[in-house]
Amino acid sequence: MSTASTNQPSQHPHAEHQPSGASSWAVLLLAGAFEVGYALSVGGSQGFTVLSWSVVAVVFFLLTLFCLSRALRGIDVGIGYAVWAGIGAVGAAVLGPVFFDEVLTPSRAVWLAVIISGVVWLKVADGHKG
Structure with a gap:
């Protein structure tokens, strides 16, 4: 194999x-x-x-999908998607009462804590993959 071919960038898409x-x-x-x-x-x-609000929603939608797609280059899709969805669910549930006429009950808070625990454990598990 010649050195010229080994110095060229790989043509593999990934x-x-x-x-x-x-x-x-x-x-x-x-x-x-x-x-x-x-x-x-x-x-x-x-x-x-x-x-x-609709324009803001479209902007956030494009930003979240762009960042998610970039993150999934280095994180498994199943783990990344679960964490992303968990952050969105917890964040919306916690901030919903701040911006809208919503209630965060103790029962909801407990189940949101379960989601947060799951997200943390997914991160820990991702750090130990082989």
Whole structure:
């Protein structure tokens, strides 16, 4: 094999730089934050009938999908999606009462804590994959 061929970049589509585990998780957390913004703004859009909230929802939607897709370059899809959805669910449930006429009951808080525990354990498990 000649040295010229070994110095050329790989033509394999997945050979480009893969993000580190830590940066993938940071981008996943950002995607989760955008998902919370998306969920809340969809609620505020009242079925996409309020223009300002609808525009904000579309922006958050595009941001969350972009960040999620970037994070999934370094995190398994099943783990990444579960964490992203968990962040969105917990964030929307906790902030819903702040922005809307919603109630966070003790029972809901307990089950949200279960989701948070699951997300933490998924991160721990991802750190130990072989």
